[in-house]
Amino acid sequence: MYDIDTTHDPKLKSWVVSANQTGCDFPLQNLPFGRFKLRGIESGWKIGVAIGDQVLDLRAVGLIDTDDMNCVMAASPEARQLLRRKLSEGLREGSSQHPLWTSALVPQDECEYTVPCRVGDYTDFYTSVHHATTVGKQFRPDNPLLPNYKWIPIGYHGRASSIRVSGSTFKRPRGQTKAPDALIPSFGPSKRLDYELELGWFVGAGNEQGEPIDIGNAESHLFGVTLFNDWSARDIQGWEYQPLGPFLSKNFASTVSPWMVTMEALAPFRAAFERAAEDPQPLPYLEDEANRARVAFSISLEVLLQTAKMREASEAPVRLSATNTSRAAYWTPAQLVAHHTVNGCNLQPGDLLGSGTLSGPESTEAGSLMELTVSGKNPITLPNGEVRSFLEDGDTLILRGWCETDGATRIGLGECSGTVVAP
Template sequence: MVQRLDETHDPARRSWVDSANGHFDFPVQNLPLGVFLRGDEPRIGCAIGDHMLDLSAAAGLLDPAWQRALSQPVLNDWLAHSPGDDRALRRRLSALLSDPAQRAAVEPHLVKQADVAMHLPVRIGDYTDFYVGIHHATNIGRQFRPDQPLMPNYKYVPIGYHGRASSVRVSGAPVIRPNGQRKRPDETEPSYGPARRLDYELELGLWIGRGNALGEPVPIGEAAQHIAGYCLLNDWSARDLQAWEYQPLGPFLAKNFLTSVSPWMVTSDALLPFRSAIPERPAGDPAPLPYLDDADDRATGALAITIEASLATAAMRAARTAPHRLSHGEADAAMYWSAAQIVAHHSSNGCNLSPGDLIGTGTLSTANDDGRGSLMEISQGGATPLTLSNGEVRSFLEDGDELILSAWCEAPGAVRIGFGTCSGIVMPAPAT
């Protein structure tokens, strides 16, 4: 069912929180949810400009039926609520933060974002990473299989693998370079030590809201209603460890040492003004199988999200120079499979998804060189090192490098909203 815009999306709506008006990420039209630390206590909040509204403290201004879920240290209980409750909460928050008559009651519960630390927004039960970025899959495949970059199944089935939920961390957590087995082509045997080819992957994350029972697949026509919201995701990758270990089973230690997510969950309702038709598949490509095909998804399943990755080396930060932009592109141009198709396929064998499960899209690269979403692509596996804006050179990430992901949505007749950032600084590997 296609949802319609309402007063919360009105571009003329302004907030009495001054910093929200014209804010590049968090105007009153966004209202993403997250979890912050007040002292040592995690609390659910809603971003508004440079502030956040403490929803536990403001519970008396909300529906009493929501109080228990919104007073938890994570969003899982709230995500189990119906999409109708999601929309009702959004409408209530929008009214509270835009009506000057509500200011006296609401303002005491505002907290400056700069004064608190963010926390993982959910307790993640399971994490799955997909591979729906067709240009990334083609670029990587071409390095190993020039005559057949894509495997024969790619255009029939959304490819994914199960990641490690225990090592997902919120933006800002240190990126400790992993140790592992690696083997250069000219070496006869592997050695154990720090990864030499540490990389990032520019992705979107999907947060699952309502789940499904084991053995009961989510139909494609209902799949979008099971996505509570979106975030940025960086599936850090040790390419040399991966090259040695991935055959025959796939990613393992090269991926599970860390996955970073941005702290704010931009809700599916907030993204309604930025939905559009899924780009048509190239002539000759197979049509999706019936269980992955839906008219509403074809009409509104794409999201106009601009995604960007930047690199700030230790020298750049010391000199206070701007980060070097590595890539810039549009998510809808990068995804061969839609978010709804990902969820429908994930559950198609009866797999049960649960509130708070995390799903990554896989690296989102565009067709042009400016939109490559990993250093493996940008440097062509190290064959063409990149010269940064300050003259430093990189093929892969070095200790002290900070990788920063950002994303935002823009469309005619809508107010720009953003995702915040997802960042991490690379730290040296533990001594072996």
């Protein structure tokens, strides 16, 4: 488990002036990793760290000798902490590296980005009990939660090849749907396209096949976290998901933010893992009593929507909902790792674990339109008069996230946006 050290000191300032501005997502205490290149340049992807409104090229300053992010992610916790200390010291006010490192900075708005690492496998979990309950009520009003939910981190394996970086567009998916009163299914574009407010936890060092990762050591196998939107075609899903689960309703696109905020950076924002007394307590392989007081995280999240009409009128996106992981997540990242590997499954650097839709207990904390509009029965009216039950062509959905607490410098996860276009 990563603890607070000198790199988290809120008094630290950077010689990159923009990193010291109030509300900056990427102050010196953050230092998230991503892959970038200058816009319009046909060069390979480089590994960078965001600092203020700049990107520092890590290979250019001699901190790494590779452009393979997965190799960096596979490093030991000790090596990663050493790299973080070197970055922090080199970017601090008064650092002797200032003159040398200045030439390795690139303005973020002059860069293009890609998925922050090579994703070999992607597993989507279902960690929000509030989301599971709200959605379950729409299908099983008297028994919304299935018997296994509070005992086991529910998950399924998704499609890694269709994960794209923030700012991408994707075509509205097509597939089979079946109306309740129809005799046969029909084929065509989804009419109930939805978003899912999620976090993506990236695996760092993996494990050998047949060797489970102990719950007490699970967090050391995670590299960091990103914002993640696992778009969902609800009408396609409703027809296809039994008995084996989602398929075409999920495999067409997922969107991830370009920056991985490291587990080290999250250390000041830990929260207690709490389970209601009347709920089942985790089985021993999912329980670490020594870390219960600080094994979860407090990450604030919000969802915004900008329609094509709003863009044309230069109107800003509007907030649809907001929540915090301490209110939304029923299972911790460490528990996801421990459960995923308890049967001997081998994780690898770059594997992505989606949190599943993160919804809080209040209606204003819903992480999907299926919840916000009660499966389309209660459409929402936007400030410009437009109405939405589900997403329409031209809609841009934006996720934002940040961490803040007393005695620590606020850090951000950046932004994760995607736009649906006609098929």
